[in-house]
Every structure is written in C-alpha cells, then in structure tokens.
Amino acid sequence: MSVTKWVYAFGGGSSEGDASQRELLGGKGANLAEMAKLGLPVPPGFTITTAVCVAYYENNKAYPAELDAQIDAALKNLESVTGKAFGDPANPLLVSVRSGARASMPGMMDTVLNLGLNDETAEGLAKLSGDKRFAYDSYRRFIQMYSDVVLDLDHSIFEEILETFKEENDYSLDTELSADDWVVIVDEYKRAAADELGRDFPTDPREQLQGAIGAVFDSWMTARAIKYRELHDIPENWGTAVNVQAMVFGNMGETSATGVAFTRDPSTGRNSYYGEFLINAQGEDVVAGIRTPQCLTQEMREEMGDTQPSMQEALPDSYNELAAVFDVLERHYRDMQDIEFTVERGRLWMLQTRNGKRTAKAALKIAVDMAESGLITEEEAVMRVDPAQLDQLLHPTIADDAKRDVLATGLPASPGAAAGVVVFDSDEAELRAKKGEPVILVRIETSPEDIHGMHAAQGIVTARGGMTSHAAVVARGMGRPCVSGAGGIRIDYAAKQFTAGGRTVKEGDFVTIDGSTGEVLAGAIDMIKPELSGDFGRLMEWADKVRRMKVRTNAETPADVQTAKDFGAEGIGLCRTEHMFFDADRIAAVREMILSDDKDGRVAALVKILPMQRADFESIFEIMEERPCTIRLLDPPLHEFLPHTEEDVHAVAEATGLSAALLMQRAEALSESNPMLGHRGCRLGITFPEIYEMQARAIFEAQVNVEKKTGIKPVAEVMIPLVATAKELSILKAAVAKIADEVASESGTVPVYLIGTMIELPRAALRADDIAVEAEFFSFGTNDLTQTTFGLSRDDAGKFMPDYIAQGIFEKDPFVTLDQSGVGDLVRIAAERGRATRPGLKLGICGEHGGDPASIHFCDSVGLDYVSCSPYRVPIARLAAAQAALKARG
Numbered sequence: 030m031s032v033t034k035w036v037y038a039f040g041g042g043s044s045e046g047d048a049s050q051r052e053l054l055g056g057k058g059a060n061l062a063e064m065a066k067l068g069l070p071v072p073p074g075f076t077i078t079t080a081v082c083v084a085y086y087e088n089n090k091a092y093p094a095e096l097d098a099q100i101d102a103a104l105k106n107l108e109s110v111t112g113k114a115f116g117d118p119a120n121p122l123l124v125s126v127r128s129g130a131r132a133s134m135p136g137m138m139d140t141v142l143n144l145g146l147n148d149e150t151a152e153g154l155a156k157l158s159g160d161k162r163f164a165y166d167s168y169r170r171f172i173q174m175y176s177d178v179v180l181d182l183d184h185s186i187f188e189e190i191l192e193t194f195k196e197e198n199d200y201s202l203d204t205e206l207s208a209d210d211w212v213v214i215v216d217e218y219k220r221a222a223a224d225e226l227g228r229d230f231p232t233d234p235r236e237q238l239q240g241a242i243g244a245v246f247d248s249w250m251t252a253r254a255i256k257y258r259e260l261h262d263i264p265e266n267w268g269t270a271v272n273v274q275a276m277v278f279g280n281m282g283e284t285s286a287t288g289v290a291f292t293r294d295p296s297t298g299r300n301s302y303y304g305e306f307l308i309n310a311q312g313e314d315v316v317a318g319i320r321t322p323q324c325l326t327q328e329m330r331e332e333m334g335d336t337q338p339s340m341q342e343a344l345p346d347s348y349n350e351l352a353a354v355f356d357v358l359e360r361h362y363r364d365m366q367d368i369e370f371t372v373e374r375g376r377l378w379m380l381q382t383r384n385g386k387r388t389a390k391a392a393l394k395i396a397v398d399m400a401e402s403g404l405i406t407e408e409e410a411v412m413r414v415d416p417a418q419l420d421q422l423l424h425p426t427i428a429d430d431a432k433r434d435v436l437a438t439g440l441p442a443s444p445g446a447a448a449g450v451v452v453f454d455s456d457e458a459e460l461r462a463k464k465g466e467p468v469i470l471v472r473i474e475t476s477p478e479d480i481h482g483m484h485a486a487q488g489i490v491t492a493r494g495g496m497t498s499h500a501a502v503v504a505r506g507m508g509r510p511c512v513s514g515a516g517g518i519r520i521d522y523a524a525k526q527f528t529a530g531g532r533t534v535k536e537g538d539f540v541t542i543d544g545s546t547g548e549v550l551a552g553a554i555d556m557i558k559p560e561l562s563g564d565f566g567r568l569m570e571w572a573d574k575v576r577r578m579k580v581r582t583n584a585e586t587p588a589d590v591q592t593a594k595d596f597g598a599e600g601i602g603l604c605r606t607e608h609m610f611f612d613a614d615r616i617a618a619v620r621e622m623i624l625s626d627d628k629d630g631r632v633a634a635l636v637k638i639l640p641m642q643r644a645d646f647e648s649i650f651e652i653m654e655e656r657p658c659t660i661r662l663l664d665p666p667l668h669e670f671l672p673h674t675e676e677d678v679h680a681v682a683e684a685t686g687l688s689a690a691l692l693m694q695r696a697e698a699l700s701e702s703n704p705m706l707g708h709r710g711c712r713l714g715i716t717f718p719e720i721y722e723m724q725a726r727a728i729f730e731a732q733v734n735v736e737k738k739t740g741i742k743p744v745a746e747v748m749i750p751l752v753a754t755a756k757e758l759s760i761l762k763a764a765v766a767k768i769a770d771e772v773a774s775e776s777g778t779v780p781v782y783l784i785g786t787m788i789e790l791p792r793a794a795l796r797a798d799d800i801a802v803e804a805e806f807f808s809f810g811t812n813d814l815t816q817t818t819f820g821l822s823r824d825d826a827g828k829f830m831p832d833y834i835a836q837g838i839f840e841k842d843p844f845v846t847l848d849q850s851g852v853g854d855l856v857r858i859a860a861e862r863g864r865a866t867r868p869g870l871k872l873g874i875c876g877e878h879g880g881d882p883a884s885i886h887f888c889d890s891v892g893l894d895y896v897s898c899s900p901y902r903v904p905i906a907r908l909a910a911a912q913a914a915l916k917a918r919g
C-alpha cells in the first residue's frame with residue numbers, strides 16, 4: 030500500500046510541488062514552490078498539504094499517522110539544505126509558520142516568525158550574527174507573536190510591558206532600545222506569558238512547531254474564518270495548508286529590509302513598479318503603521334513628494350535584482366503580481382507572489398497593455414476583466430482625493446456619482462431640470478408616478494427600500510445613480526427639508542450621492558467623467574469579435590436610446606410604451622381614455638394620443654436606423670394611470686364632460702385585488718382592441734414617415750405581452766397585421782415588421798410549440814416569469830428575501846440573477862419547443878437578467894440570439910457575452 034505524501038519540500042534548488050497544485054498546497058505554498066523552481070531566491074521550506082487539514086477534521090482532530098515522520102524528514106532535509114539545525118545554539122535554524130488556503134483568506138492564523146528561538150538559540154544567534162540587538166529583537170517578536178496567535182494570550186500584556194519600559198527610560202521609538210534593553214524585555218515577556226499560562230513558555234523548537242501547525246489548522250474553524258468562507262462561497266472542505274519556511278532577516282541592520290510590491294500600479298494599472306519597504310524591519314512592520322514605509326522607486330517617491338530615500342536609491346543593487354525578478358514573474362505568470370520580499374544584509378529573498386488584486390480601471394488597462402505587448406492574447410484580455418466591475422467605469426465617479434462629508438449612508442442601489450440640488454417632488458424635479466438645474470430627487474420611497482422625476486434627476490435617494498425596491502430597479506434601468514434605504518434620513522415633505530445626523534438639508538441645497546458606496550454627501554463634489562474610448566474601446570472591440578449573441582437595450586426615451594447606441598447597443602429589446610403615457614402633457618388624454626365608459630369615448634381620447642406616440646417612435650427609429658426595435662404594446666393594469674388627487678379628477682372631468690362623482694366610480698371599478706395577475710397585458714388588448722390598434726398604427730406610421738424622410742427602413746418587432754395561450758396571440762396578431770396592411774395601402778410604403786410575444790408566464794413557456802405557430806419571435810420577460818414561476822411578488826419580496834438568502838433557501842436574489850434551475854428550465858423548454866415549431870425562431874431576453882453576467886452565460890448556453898439590458902449595462906453585456914462565447918468554445 031502506498032503512503033500518502035502529506036509534506037512537500039521547496040527551495041534549495043528544487044521543489045516537489047508547483048503552481049498547478051494550488052488545491053493541495055494552497056496559493057502561498059504552490060507559488061513558493063513555483064518560484065523556487067524558476068530558480069528565484071526563495072528561503073527553503075516545506076508545505077503541509079490541505080489534505081492534512083481535511084483529514085484532521087474528518088478524524089476528530091487527529092493527524093494522519095505518517096505525518097509526524099514526514100515532518101521530521103522534511104525538517105532534516107531543511108537542516109541539510111540550510112546547514113543549520115533546529116535548536117542548535119551553534120547555528121540555529123529558525124522558521125516561519127504560515128497558513129495558506131487555496132484562495133487568499135483573511136481570518137486565518139497570522140504568521141509566526143522566528144520560531145525555534147529559546148534562551149540558548151537566541152544567544153547563539155547573537156554570536157553568529159555578531160548582532161545581539163538583532164537576536165533579542167527577533168526573540169521578543171517571537172514570544173509576542175507565538176503567545177498571541179498560538180497560545181491565545183492577550184497581546185496587550187506585552188504592549189504594556191514595552192510601553193512601561195520605554196516610559197521609564199525616556200524612549201519614544203522601538204529603535205532606541207539597545208541589545209541589553211531587549212534582553213530585559215524578553216525576560217519580562219517570558220515571565221508574563223508563564224504567569225498567564227500557568228506553565229513555562231515552550232522552549233523546545235519541535236514542540237513550538239507542533240503548536241504552531243496545530244494553530245493553523247484550528248484557525249480554519251474560527252468564527253472569523255467561517256464567516257469569511259460563507260461570504261465568499263469558499264467550501265469548508267478545501268482546507269488550508271501550512272508552510273514552514275527558513276527565516277531570512279530584514280532586521281539585520283541598515284543593509285537589510287522588508288517590503289511589499291506590485292509589478293504594476295494596482296489602482297491605475299500604470300506599467301511601473303509600485304510598492305513600499307522598510308529598512309531594518311521584519312514581517313508585517315510595513316503594513317503595521319508603526320513606522321512610515323518608504324517608496325520602492327525614485328519615480329514614486331518624487332511623485333509623492335516623500336523625503337525618505339526610495340529603495341531604488343537606498344539599496345540600488347537589491348532593487349535592481351528585485352526589478353529583474355518582477356520581470357521574470359510577470360512573464361511567467363502572465364499577470365500582474367503582488368509580491369512580498371526581504372533583503373538580508375544585501376541579499377534578496379522572495380517570500381510570496383500571487384496575482385494582484387486591482388481596481389476596475391487597472392484591470393482594464395493591464396489587460397489591454399498586456400495584450401498589446403503580446404504577453405497575452407486579445408481573447409485572454411477579454412477574459413481578464415470582470416464585467417460586473419466594468420460598471421464602475423461607465424459612470425461618473427467622485428475624484429479619489431475629494432473630501433467626503435457624509436450626511437447619511439444607505440444601500441449602493443445603482444452605481445455612479447451625481448451632484449445636484451435636493452428636491453422632494455417629481456414635478457418639481459422635472460421643472461428644475463427643464464431649466465437646466467441638476468437635481469437629486471429625495472423621496473421616502475418612489476412609485477411609478479415618480480418616473481418622470483427620476484428621469485429628470487441626476488440621482489435618486491430614498492429613505493426606505495432595498496436593492497430591489499422600485500427606486501433601485503428603475504434607477505439601474507435608467508442608469509441613474511441611486512442610494513436606497515438611507516434610514517438615517519428623516520424627510521419632512523411639508524417643510525421641504527430632510528434631517529440626517531442632526532443636520533438639516535433644505536430644498537435647493539446641493540448634495541452629492543455615491544451610488545457605488547451608498548453615501549449621501551454634503552455639497553457638490555468634483556466628479557470624473559467615464560473614459561469610453563482608449564483602453565475601454567479596444568477591449569470592447571476584441572469582445573465584439575468573439576461573441577455570438579447580440580446585445581440590445583431596454584429603452585424608450587430618445588436620450589436613453591442614444592446612450593445605449595453609443596454604448597454599442599445593436600437594437601432595442603424592450604421599448605415599454607406605458608412610460609410614454611406618463612408624460613405630464615399626455616396623462617390627461619390617457620386618463621380620459623381609461624375613464625370613458627364606451628368605445629367611442631376611448632377612441633376619441635386615443636386619437637389625441639396617436640400623434641404623440643407616433644412622434645416618440647419616429648425619434649427612436651431615427652436614432653436606431655435599421656437596427657431592430659422590439660416595441661411592447663401596453664402592459665400595466667389601467668388603474669396605474671388613474672388620477673389620485675381631487676385636482677386631477679377635476680381636470681379629467683372638465684376634459685371629458687363627465688361628472689367627478691362618475692369618474693370616481695369608474696376609477697373604483699378599475700381597482701383590482703391582485704393587479705399583477707389582473708386585467709393587464711394582452712388581456713387589455715382583448716377587451717379594448719382600440720388601444721393596441723392605436724399603438725400599432727403609431728408604430729407603422731412612424732416607420733413609414735421615417736422612411737419617407739430619411740430613406741432608412743426602420744425594423745419593428747411588435748411584441749404582445751403576457752400571452753398565456755396561442756389563441757390570444759392569434760387574435761391580436763391579426764388585429765395588428767390588419768393595421769399594418771391599412772398603413773401600407775394608405776401610404777404606399779410597406780413597413781418592415783415582425784409580430785411576436787413575450788414569454789413571461791409558465792403556461793406560455795410550456796405551450797411554446799403552439800405559440801410559435803403565431804409568434805415570429807420570443808422575448809423572455811424574466812422579471813415576470815420569475816414572479817409567476819415562484820408565485821412571488823418582486824415588490825413585496827424585500828420583507829423576507831434577506832432571510833431566504835441568509836438561510837440558503839435562495840443562493841442569490843432570483844430577480845438579480847436568473848434562477849437557472851427553475852425559471853431557467855422554463856426558458857430552455859420554451860426555446861426548444863418554440864424552435865421545434867419554427868426553426869430559426871428569434872429568441873431574446875428582456876428582463877433585468879439580460880444585464881447580469883451569470884444570467885448572460887446561461888442565455889448563451891440555451892442558444893438565445895440576443896440579450897437586452899438597460900443602456901448603461903450594454904458594455905457589461907457585450908463583455909459577458911464574449912466571455913460566454915469563449916467559455917463555450919472551451
């Protein structure tokens with residue numbers, strides 16, 4: 030029977046593992062092995078595998094039988110490679126013990142340095158190095174670290190000892206302590222530790238090592254680590270590895286140093302080295318903030334106006350060696366590296382490398398630069414940028430160095446930043462915006478009646494509501510920055526002001542909102558415009574070359590349609606005509622239509638609406654030229670358009686000649702107990718055919734007019750919503766087609782059009798084969814399909830969604846990321862059955878999922894022809910579609 034290998038050695042000219050063994054060796058261990066293989070200067074050591082961790086927990090915290098012997102053998106090997114011996118006062122081997130999971134994981138055990146020190150080896154180290162101060166500085170660090178992370182003692186006892194000592198001796202800096210001072214401190218540390226422990230601080234190096242290894246494995250199950258895994262979807266059975274590595278010392282005087290670096294600037298992506306270091310320091314000193322670190326390069330030092338010399342200036346030889354290592358690592362890993370290093374008496378040692386984390390801006394620049402220099406292919410560059418991260422680059426953002434005076438914090442509901450004057454009312458927002466004033470609409474919550482105000486506003490704040498509240502969903506759709514659920518804001522509509530944190534903001538005062546962080550800030554803050562050409566343009570070009578699916582947009586106003594086209598939309602996937610009804614100068618006619626009690630009254634009102642709708646479509650067709658435009662006929666229940674105030678009722682009464690009392694009665698009659706499942710969508714078309722007839726006429730006449738004016742042949746895809754049966758569609762299709770024929774014969778121009786349906790009811794998905802007999806295209810309305818599949822109202826889900834996510838009933842909010850197994854099955858079934866009836870049936874998605882990268886991958890896998898999303902998500906969808914296509918190719 031073969032024995033499992035639990036321990037892998039690295040360094041000293043060879044390695045038993047390499048970078049491909051990340052799962053077994055953890056990220057740190059795999060990369061240490063790889064660097065050693067590349068011949069880079071890595072202190073030798075060994076990695077105890079993640080499999081040990083898994084076995085440890087599977088066997089009631091017992092180690093595999095062969096482990097001890099394998100560790101002893103690895104230690105022996107390490108001793109022979111370094112020429113030192115564990116516990117040998119004449120030439121002591123010291124090691125670090127470092128945790129290292131597959132994915133970098135804060136929350137795990139902190140590294141222990143200088144392990145192997147005791148009174149004898151410390152004295153030996155002092156003699157050997159000729160630097161007693163260094164030896165006892167290392168020793169006191171070890172006692173403190175080991176006590177803290179392995180023995181679980183409160184580190185404040187050590188800090189107190191040191192502080193008291195410094196006070197008594199009038200020292201302010203640790204560097205002022207002499208060798209003999211550290212000897213005293215070490216003594217006090219040991220005594221304090223023993224007092225706390227009730228036994229002596231461990232002096233046997235092998236026992237120290239055993240303790241540290243156990244502490245790493247135990248840290249896998251700390252509350253901190255469990256929480257982190259939960260938040261980042263890291264499975265428990267991945268386990269962590271332990272790295273035991275010979276120490277090198279950055280605290281051996283003025284030619285020694287320790288530092289961290291990136292091979293490129295991780296915030297801008299600029300191709301220049303970036304990092305910090307400290308002379309005569311060890312481990313985490315650089316990030317601990319005890320001393321101010323120095324810049325890596327002269328360029329960086331000059332840019333920052335720093336007076337301390339850079340590493341390039343202070344330790345030029347080691348710097349040049351380090352720069353050469355950077356180049357080797359970047360060429361080898363073909364990505365920007367995040368590095369930890371130490372210089373011991375002029376000799377460089379590499380302690381860690383990994384692919385560096387970076388901002389969206391840097392990710393884009395690095396991917397494009399690397400592809401242009403030939404280091405990676407264009408396709409790899411496309412895979413390197415996270416589409417979701419791209420969102421940050423498409424909106425104005427607050428300048429990094431701007432001062433943020435935070436009034437209140439809510440949810441980051443829709444990204445980007447905006448500044449403007451506060452208004453509390455949608456009509457007021459529209460009024461001020463028309464005068465050219467930038468406004469921020471502040472509401473307790475928003476409703477469909479606020480659409481025009483939200484549109485007019487630069488940004489939206491609500492005091493109530495979550496990430497899927499009306500405000501959040503609509504703002505994302507419009508590309509408006511939004512902070513929702515800013516609970517610290519108290520709005521007083523009557524006084525036209527809000528208070529937050531004891532401060533009062535009045536209508537007309539400037540605020541700035543950051544929809545990416547959820548902050549509401551006082552005053553107008555400087556903004557940076559998004560850069561859409563340059564690197565962004567190049568990456569999009571490469572993405573477009575490889576993607577299969579088209580990308581369209583959900584838009585209805587000329588401004589949004591234009592934005593989407595500028596972002597590369599190849600058509601409109603959803604033009605919601607009801608938004609066009611809410612306009613202040615139209616709503617009167619719309620109400621008149623709804624409230625008339627006979628067909629003649631409705632037709633009279635519709636005659637007034639027709640030219641307005643036609644004009645809307647004309648401007649959309651002019652922008653979209655010959656790109657296909659899917660226009661959805663009226664969908665919401667009529668009562669959404671009803672007058673609410675007495676004033677409104679009287680206005681309608683005047684226009685129609687009907688009494689206010691009668692109007693109220695009609696309004697009452699329209700109310701429904703379950704409007705989402707009520708008289709809406711094609712059901713309106715069935716009972717009030719004149720509404721769809723008017724809309725169809727507006728579409729076709731607009732096409733004809735645009736063609737006559739410009740020679741462009743607009744392409745309309747007329748979409749009938751909420752179809753459940755083939756019969757509904759066949760009745761309405763005939764009615765629409767009849768209008769097309771009429772317009773053609775009246776004008777002498779034949780409009781180019783298709784008639785299709787939205788698939789948003791489970792029955793429609795299941796009977797897609799019948800429906801495809803009539804439908805010339807399907808568009809998956811996955812918002813409603815999700816609602817109707819789950820029997821779950823999006824508007825009310827906020828109350829229990831957090832519990833559902835917390836308890837793991839829903840992995841993700843199904844309104845944000847498509848539920849691929851349930852709703853997705855219906856999409857797959859409908860696509861298959863629809864295409865069985867009508868091969869080549871055009872398929873798309875127009876729910877909010879069309880802009881979600883994970884959902885876009887799904888759409889690609891079931892063969893949809895296009896996805897459609899809000900204008901600002903078009904580039905995200907282009908990139909995600911490209912990645913889906915590349916993945917499908919394998």
Ligand code: ADP
Nearest residue numbers: 072125127140274275276277312313369380381
């Ligand atoms: P983290 O995962 O928190 O970065 P590391 O295991 O990388 O922890 O250790 C932190 C720091 O400790 C390293 O950046 C390095 O400065 C120092 N360190 C770790 N091992 C050694 C070693 N063998 N010799 C010298 N310094 C070390």
Ligand code: MG
Nearest residue numbers: 057369380381
């Ligand atoms: Mg590290």
Ligand code: MG
Nearest residue numbers: 750789810813
């Ligand atoms: Mg719908």
